[in-house]
Amino acid sequence: MAITVAELLAEPQLGLTLLAGSAGLGNRVTWAHTSDLPRLWEWITGGELMMTNGLSIPADPQGQVELAEALVNAGASALAIGAQMHAPELLPQFLEACDRLPLPVINIPYPLPFIAIARSVAESSLLEESRRLRQTARIYDLLRLAGPSENQWLSLILGIEAELDASLFVVDRRCLHAWHHGGQSLPPDLRQQLEPLTSKSPVASKKFQWHRLGDSHLLMMDIPTHANALLVVLPKSEPHPDAVVLLHAATVLGLELSRTVLSLENQRRLGAEFLLQAFDGRLGIADIESRLPEFGISTREFLIISMSSEDGERLAGIHVDLWRHGYPTACQRRFNTLHLAVASDCTDDLLRHAVPVDVRIGISRPSAAAGTQRALQESMWALGTASSTGERLVRYAEGPSWLGLTSYEEGNALVQRLLGPIFEYEQGENGDLIVTLKTFLDMQRSWQKTAAALFAHRQTIIYRIRKISELTGLDMTETSTLAQLWFALQIHEAMDLQGNPRRLPTAEVNTPRR
Numbered sequence: 117m118a119i120t121v122a123e124l125l126a127e128p129q130l131g132l133t134l135l136a137g138s139a140g141l142g143n144r145v146t147w148a149h150t151s152d153l154p155r156l157w158e159w160i161t162g163g164e165l166m167m168t169n170g171l172s173i174p175a176d177p178q179g180q181v182e183l184a185e186a187l188v189n190a191g192a193s194a195l196a197i198g199a200q201m202h203a204p205e206l207l208p209q210f211l212e213a214c215d216r217l218p219l220p221v222i223n224i225p226y227p228l229p230f231i232a233i234a235r236s237v238a239e240s241s242l243l244e245e246s247r248r249l250r251q252t253a254r255i256y257d258l259l260r261l262a263g264p265s266e267n268q269w270l271s272l273i274l275g276i277e278a279e280l281d282a283s284l285f286v287v288d289r290r291c292l293h294a295w296h297h298g299g300q301s302l303p304p305d306l307r308q309q310l311e312p313l314t315s316k317s318p319v320a321s322k323k324f325q326w327h328r329l330g331d332s333h334l335l336m337m338d339i340p341t342h343a344n345a346l347l348v349v350l351p352k353s354e355p356h357p358d359a360v361v362l363l364h365a366a367t368v369l370g371l372e373l374s375r376t377v378l379s380l381e382n383q384r385r386l387g388a389e390f391l392l393q394a395f396d397g398r399l400g401i402a403d404i405e406s407r408l409p410e411f412g413i414s415t416r417e418f419l420i421i422s423m424s425s426e427d428g429e430r431l432a433g434i435h436v437d438l439w440r441h442g443y444p445t446a447c448q449r450r451f452n453t454l455h456l457a458v459a460s461d462c463t464d465d466l467l468r469h470a471v472p473v474d475v476r477i478g479i480s481r482p483s484a485a486a487g488t489q490r491a492l493q494e495s496m497w498a499l500g501t502a503s504s505t506g507e508r509l510v511r512y513a514e515g516p517s518w519l520g521l522t523s524y525e526e527g528n529a530l531v532q533r534l535l536g537p538i539f540e541y542e543q544g545e546n547g548d549l550i551v552t553l554k555t556f557l558d559m560q561r562s563w564q565k566t567a568a569a570l571f572a573h574r575q576t577i578i579y580r581i582r583k584i585s586e587l588t589g590l591d592m593t594e595t596s597t598l599a600q601l602w603f604a605l606q607i608h609e610a611m612d613l614q615g616n617p618r619r620l621p622t623a624e625v626n627t628p629r630r
Contacts, residue, residue: 118144118163118355119240121194121220127236131225132196136211139218143193144355146241148234152202156183161359162191162326162335165222165237167230170203180210184219191326191333191356194220196233201226244358252364255279259368269298272372276365280357283350286339286369288440289314291469295345296376297440302348310336310348324359337362339370342377377436384435387411387446391455394488395448404485412444413457420480420491421456422499423471428452430472437470438462453499455492464509476502477509497527500607527607534604537587549587550605552580557602 122141125132134141146163152171153159160166166187174180187195195214197203206221214221224233258275277284285302286295292310294301302310309329313336324337333356335349347366351357357365390407393399399407405415425431431454435447438458443466446457460482467477478499483491494512502510538549552570556577559565567574581592590597 118146118244119237120144121165121222123240124165124233124236125222130233130236131228132233133223133225135197135206135221135223136214137194137218137220139215140194140220143220145193145237146244146355146358148196148230148237150230150234155186157186157190157192160187160190160192160326161324162333162356163193163359164191165194165196165233166192167196167198167224167233168203169198169201173197173203173206175204177207177209180207181213184210184213184217188217188219189326189328191328191335192219194222196222196224198224198230199226248358248361251279251358251361255361255365255368259371267298269296269372269376270300272369273299276368280349280361280365281352282357283352284365285348285350286373287346287348289344289346292346293441295342295440296373297442297444306348306350310334314346324363326356335362337366339366339373341370342373345370345373380436380439383411383444384447387435387457388448391446391448391457395455395492397489401485404488408446408457408485411446411457412459413446414459415485417460417482417484419456419458419460419462419482420488420495421458421462421467422478422492422495423454423456423475424452424499424503425472425475426452427474430475434471434475438466441466441470455495457488464511467509473508476507478502479509479511481512504606531604531608534588534590534600535608538584541583541587549580549584552577553584553601554605556581557598557605561598 120141121143124130124145125134125141144163145165148165148167149159150167151159152168154172156166156168156172172183174183184195197206211221213219224230255276258272258279261275273284273286284300286299287293287302288295292302292307292314313327325335327334327336333351335347335351335356337347337349339345339347347362347369349357349362390399390411394404408415408418423431423434428449428451431449431452434454435445435456438445438456443458443462448455464479467479471477476499478495478497478501480491480494480498498510498512502508535550538553542549548570552566555569556566559569563574563577567577570577584590584601585592588601590601592598
C-alpha cells in the first residue's frame with residue numbers, strides 16, 4: 117500500500133514536522149508533486165502530497181482558508197511548505213481550517229530538496245505499482261470476457277466496480293442522463309448535487325477532477341474519444357482508486373462505447389435502406405412488419421418523424437441520442453433532412469431534450485405498416501409547418517395551420533391544381549420548367565439572373581415561362597398568379613420526399629412501385 121502522511125513524517129532523514137491537520141495523518145500519499153502555480157488544486161488527481169515554496173499561498177486569511185478547502189475538495193493528501201522561502205505567514209484561521217478539514221500541513225526544513233521527499237514516496241510505492249499493474253490487466257481483461265450480449269455494458273460496469281470498490285456511472289455531461297441505453301442512471305439526489313459542477317465551464321486541460329460532497333469524495337473524468345461522455349466514480353472505501361487505474365478504466369469504457377457506436381452506425385445504414393424502400397413503395401405491408409422489429413420498433417403502431425437543420429451535420433447523431441434514452445430508430449438522412457421511424461410513445465419533451473435546439477421537428481400521427489408512406493407525408497407537412505411558423509416541434513393535425521392550409525390533402529389539392537399540368541408535361545418531355553419557375557421566383561423575376569443561374573440563354577428562360585403560362589392557363593404577368601405559384605412550390609417542396617421537383621406528390625401513394 118502507499119505510504120501514509122504519518123509514515124512520511126516518521127522518516128528521520130527527512131526531518132519533516134507537522135504544523136496542522138493531525139486528524140489526516142492516516143491519509144495515503146500516492147505521489148509527491150511540486151508546483152508554485154496559482155490555483156494549486158487544479159493540478160491534483162487524488163492522493164498527492166502537494167509541495168510548494170509558498171508562492172501559491174495567499175497572504176490574507178480568507179485566501180488561505182479557501183486554498184485549504186480547495187485542496188481537500190480536489191483530493192490532496194497533504195500540503196508541504198518549504199521553510200525560509202517565499203511563503204507568507206500561516207495565519208491562525210488557516211491552521212484552524214486545516215485541523216477541521218482535516219488537511220495535514222507539513223514544514224519542509226531548509227535546505228532539504230523537494231526531490232528527497234518525492235524519492236521516499238516513489239520508493240514506498242514500488243509494491244503499489246505492482247498491484248496497480250495487475251489490477252489494470254484485470255480491467256482490460258473484463259472487456260474480453262464481457263463478450264457480445266444485450267447486457268454487455270452493464271456486465272462491464274459491474275466488473276470494473278468490483279475491481280475499484282466504487283460505484284460507476286457513465287453519463288452525458290450535458291444532461292447527466294445515462295450515456296448508454298443499458299447503463300445505470302444517477303440517483304436523483306446525486307444528480308442534483310452534480311448539476312452545478314457540470315454547468316461550470318471546465319478548465320480546458322482538466323479531464324480528471326475530484327470533488328468533495330459532504331464527507332466523501334466523487335470523481336468526474338472525461339471518457340476519451342466520446343464527446344460529453346463523463347465517468348462519475350463514487351469510492352466505497354479508503355484508499356480511493358488509483359488515478360492511473362481510473363484512467364485505464366475510462367479507456368476500457370471508451371473502447372466499449374466505440375464498439376456500441378459502431379454497431380449503431382451499422383444499424384443506421386440498414387435502417388436507411390429499409391426506410392428508403394418503404395417510402396418508395398418497394399416493400400409490401402408484410403415486409404415492413406417483418407423488418408420493423410429488427411430496429412426495435414413495434415409493428416402495431418409507430419411514428420414517422422422528419423427533422424431539418426441548416427447544418428446537416430447537426431442531424432448526424434440524433435439516432436444515437438434517442439437510442440440512449442431508450443428509443444431505437446430506423447433513420448434515413450438526405451442532405452439537411454432526417455426521417456425517423458420510432459415508437460409511438462416517444463414524447464415531445466424527450467424529442468426537445470435529445471434533439472439540438474436549432475433542429476425543426478415534424479411528427480406524423482401514429483401509423484401501422486400500411487400507412488408508412490402516408491405517415492411520411494404527414495411528418496413532412498408538419499415539418500413544413502414548423503419551418504414556416506418558427507415552431508420547433510409540430511405534430512400533424514395538432515399544430516398551427518401552414519400558409520392557411522390545415523392538412524396534407526388541402527396542400528396536395530392546391531399543388532395538383534396549379535403545378536399538375538407542368539408535372540404531366542415534364543413526364544413526357546425533357547423540360548426544366550419547374551426548376552426554371554422556382555429559380556425565376558427566387559431571382560425576383562429577373563430574366564438575366566435566372567439565365568445566369570441556370571446557365572441558359574435569356575431567350576430560353578422567356579420561352580419556358582411562356583410555356584408555363586400556356587400549360588396552366590395563368591397570366592404570368594399578374595402578381596396574384598406569381599404568388600399562387602410560389603405558394604404551391606413551397607408546399608410541394610415540403611411534401612416532395614426525395615427532393616425531385618418533377619415528381620408528382622401523390623405518385624408514391626396512388627401508384628406504389630413493386
